[in-house]
Amino acid sequence: MIWWVLIVFFAGFFAGKFINTKWIGRYNIILVLTMLLLFSLGLKIGSNDELFSKIDSIIFFGLLIALAGGAGSFLVGYIIERVVNKK
Secondary structure (H helix, E strand, C coil): CHHHHHHHHHHHHHHHHHCCCHHHHHHCHHHHHHHHHHHHHHHHHHHCHHHHHCHHHHHHHHHHHHHHHHHHHHHHHHHHHHHHHHC
């Protein structure tokens, strides 16, 4: 599966290098395709009963990871700023 993702990504990358892509911004095609991707992802998750029954623990651990990542980034940034300002 990952190979298909990489192949499609690089195909789009090289196509963007050689094809005029100014029309993409004019028609908001990226926004429409992103919304379609998010809808299909939600549809796939919503149809999975096992995943849907565990949604409360998924939300809890996702929030915990996000808060821990933010707090860790703040803490490391604060420590680095204190060390740099001492010198």
